[in-house]
Amino acid sequence: MYRYDEFDTRLVQERVEQFRRQTGRRLNGEMDEDQFLPLRLMNGVYLQLHAYMLRINVPYGAMCSRQIRQLAHIARTYDKGYGHFTTRQNIQFNWIQLKDVPDAQGDLAEVEMHCIQSSGNCIRNTTSDQYAGVAKDEIEDPRVYCEIIRQWSTLHPEFSYLPRKFKIAVTGSPNDRAAIALHDIGLRMHRNKNGEPGFEVLVGGGQGRTPFVAKTIRDWLPPEHLLSYLEAILRVYNMDGRRDNKWKARIKILVHQTGLEEFRRLVDTEWEQIRDSVLKLPQAEIDRINAYFAPPDYEKLDDAGEAVAAWRADNADFDAWVRVNVADHKTPGYAIVNISLKSPNQPPGDMTAAQMDAFANLADEYSFGELRVNHRQNLVLADVEQLRLWELWEKLRALDLATPNIGHVSDMIVCPGLDYCSLANARSIPIAQEINERFSDMDRAHDIGELTINISGCMNACGHHHVGHIGILGVDKRGKEFYQFTLGGSSDQAASLGDRTGPGFPADKAVDAVETILNTYIEIRKDGERFLDTYRRMGMAPFKEALYGTF
Amino acid sequence: MIIANSLPNGFVVFLTAENGWAHDIDKGVIAESDAEADAMLRTAKQAEHDCAVVDPNLITVEIVDGQPCPTEYREYIRATGPSVPTPS
Numbered sequence: 244m245y246r247y248d249e250f251d252t253r254l255v256q257e258r259v260e261q262f263r264r265q266t267g268r269r270l271n272g273e274m275d276e277d278q279f280l281p282l283r284l285m286n287g288v289y290l291q292l293h294a295y296m297l298r299i300n301v302p303y304g305a306m307c308s309r310q311i312r313q314l315a316h317i318a319r320t321y322d323k324g325y326g327h328f329t330t331r332q333n334i335q336f337n338w339i340q341l342k343d344v345p346d347a348q349g350d351l352a353e354v355e356m357h358c359i360q361s362s363g364n365c366i367r368n369t370t371s372d373q374y375a376g377v378a379k380d381e382i383e384d385p386r387v388y389c390e391i392i393r394q395w396s397t398l399h400p401e402f403s404y405l406p407r408k409f410k411i412a413v414t415g416s417p418n419d420r421a422a423i424a425l426h427d428i429g430l431r432m433h434r435n436k437n438g439e440p441g442f443e444v445l446v447g448g449g450q451g452r453t454p455f456v457a458k459t460i461r462d463w464l465p466p467e468h469l470l471s472y473l474e475a476i477l478r479v480y481n482m483d484g485r486r487d488n489k490w491k492a493r494i495k496i497l498v499h500q501t502g503l504e505e506f507r508r509l510v511d512t513e514w515e516q517i518r519d520s521v522l523k524l525p526q527a528e529i530d531r532i533n534a535y536f537a538p539p540d541y542e543k544l545d546d547a548g549e550a551v552a553a554w555r556a557d558n559a560d561f562d563a564w565v566r567v568n569v570a571d572h573k574t575p576g577y578a579i580v581n582i583s584l585k586s587p588n589q590p591p592g593d594m595t596a597a598q599m600d601a602f603a604n605l606a607d608e609y610s611f612g613e614l615r616v617n618h619r620q621n622l623v624l625a626d627v628e629q630l631r632l633w634e635l636w637e638k639l640r641a642l643d644l645a646t647p648n649i650g651h652v653s654d655m656i657v658c659p660g661l662d663y664c665s666l667a668n669a670r671s672i673p674i675a676q677e678i679n680e681r682f683s684d685m686d687r688a689h690d691i692g693e694l695t696i697n698i699s700g701c702m703n704a705c706g707h708h709h710v711g712h713i714g715i716l717g718v719d720k721r722g723k724e725f726y727q728f729t730l731g732g733s734s735d736q737a738a739s740l741g742d743r744t745g746p747g748f749p750a751d752k753a754v755d756a757v758e759t760i761l762n763t764y765i766e767i768r769k770d771g772e773r774f775l776d777t778y779r780r781m782g783m784a785p786f787k788e789a790l791y792g793t794f
Numbered sequence: 795m796i797i798a799n800s801l802p803n804g805f806v807v808f809l810t811a812e813n814g815w816a817h818d819i820d821k822g823v824i825a826e827s828d829a830e831a832d833a834m835l836r837t838a839k840q841a842e843h844d845c846a847v848v849d850p851n852l853i854t855v856e857i858v859d860g861q862p863c864p865t866e867y868r869e870y871i872r873a874t875g876p877s878v879p880t881p882s
């Protein structure tokens with residue numbers, strides 16, 4: 244894992260003290276809310292429906308056990324004993340008091356964490372593949388480039404007041420687990436015809452009220468030019484992006500309105516001037532950062548297929564968990580374990596302080612002290628010995644962290660919605676909980692198969708509803724909560740936006756609609772077809788008919 | 795009624811008859827006329843200026859079982875807290 248150097252440490256500590264002074268001036272009346280708002284946002288502090296919310300960066304979703312223990316401490320000391328993991332691989336605390344924020348940020352700084360640029364119109368936390376460094380299909384470890392981007396973009400003076408927020412995602416694998424095509428910039432590592440690794444650069448993706456799948460602006464970019472090319476894109480956006488209309492200010496609108504060809508020309512013109520500047524990455528610097536992500540001290544092991552198979556044959560619950568939650572590791576004898584934060588007993592993505600502490604111990608005991616957060620609001624232990632899967636599973640079960648639902652109906656992305664968010668039109672969590680209850684029979688869930696249901700409480704689409712196989716959007720219809728449905732969205736390497744089914748459903752009929760959609764799929768699917776495959780083959784008609792009757 | 799968030803802790807508060815702020819909605823004062831509502835809003839804006847509260851707003855309530863209850867579901871959730879149990 245990356246460790247702070249002296250510059251990181253000083254920068255974060257100075258920022259904590261600066262925000263302590265700013266908060267003091269706000270509390271004693273020297274600053275009004277209009278003056279304070281941009282300052283608190285730059286430090287991750289929002290005012291939500293019931294209280295302040297503090298958003299903490301988890302750079303590219305990677306954490307060590309010491310850090311999640313400190314998050315547990317923050318949850319207990321300053322909040323209500325739990326935190327919420329978000330689609331941006333960050334964590335939010337929903338009940339933090341403004342007067343306590345500087346102390347909480349000081350505690351975060353002790354473990355090399357902070358809230359800088361977790362909000363505001365700047366470059367946000369760069370997100371990545373939760374299987375980085377251990378995926379079988381990986382070309383290079385994307386965390387190296389995420390860290391390089393983090394260092395370049397932190398307090399970048401030119402990009403601190405962009406037209407709107409800016410999100411970058413990086414994957415080192417052809418199979419996209421980081422939803423890169425739904426980001427302002429997506430970077431996909433692949434090899435050119437000479438076998439050299441480089442990045443396909445995508446630009447202009449995003450969700451919100453005007454969703455776009457990103458377009459390829461450059462097929463292959465050598466890693467040494469990564470920063471100069473990103474800087475060129477950001478410069479064009481900073482100059483030409485709209486600042487007069489918040490809803491048209493994201494780069495996706497600029498790319499759409501300018502046209503990809505012209506946008507590429509503008510970027511290339513800018514790039515020509517800076518590509519061989521100080522931004523050119525020396526190989527020595529890439530190697531220096533790479534060293535932070537050296538593999539842990541793996542034992543020389545053989546795959547433990549037989550032992551695991553015997554346990555699976557013995558216990559159907561363990562079998563289901565291994566089948567659904569455990570993924571292949573590139574190192575023999577090891578496995579990747581996905582930990583679902585979608586138990587029926589807690590809001591999606593939430594984790595109590597007690598669970599965080601216990602999970603930190605499991606990370607120490609089973610995964611070299613490291614853990615990851617993914618954009619689907621789940622956790623990962625990336626380096627677990629296969630021969631220890633059974634004992635880990637038993638311990639996870641005791642913590643209510645072994646729900647075998649990864650990639651299935653109850654593994655939903657769910658934004659906080661109107662239960663917490665001041666921008667919401669409708670609640671998300673109760674709909675998710677009702678779906679979880681309705682499909683609690685795991686045999687039925689496994690029969691339905693691979694499925695993503697994504698729920699947002701408003702058009703801002705923090706719950707990624709546009710790219711759920713089934714997307715659910717909460718709207719306010721004459722003072723009542725209604726839910727609109729989209730089908731056929733996807734955020735993987737074949738990303739697509741969902742198509743709207745038709746009129747929305749009232750809250751008490753929304754989960755019936757989910758059931759109707761899934762029953763229709765089961766009726767018409769072919770052998771081995773996932774929901775998304777069936778939808779892509781059959782289109783909207785059978786689902787529409789089932790939902791609304793003959794039309 | 796006037797609803798707002800307390801500045802130092804962010805928690806939801808209601809304007810009381812004594813021009814103070816209470817976390818319990820049933821301790822809040824209900825305006826009986828537009829003129830009273832305007833006066834309460836002026837008091838609340840002054841409290842915002844004085845750094846006691848943030849974002850004060852007038853909301854409509856009805857009396858249910860003797861308790862004031864916001865008529866809009868957004869304000870109802872804001873006044874009563876998340877509609878789902880918080881993890882423990």
Ligand code: SF4
Nearest residue numbers: 658664667700701705
């Ligand atoms: S999608 Fe809307 S309701 Fe949900 S968290 Fe984002 S802004 Fe809030």
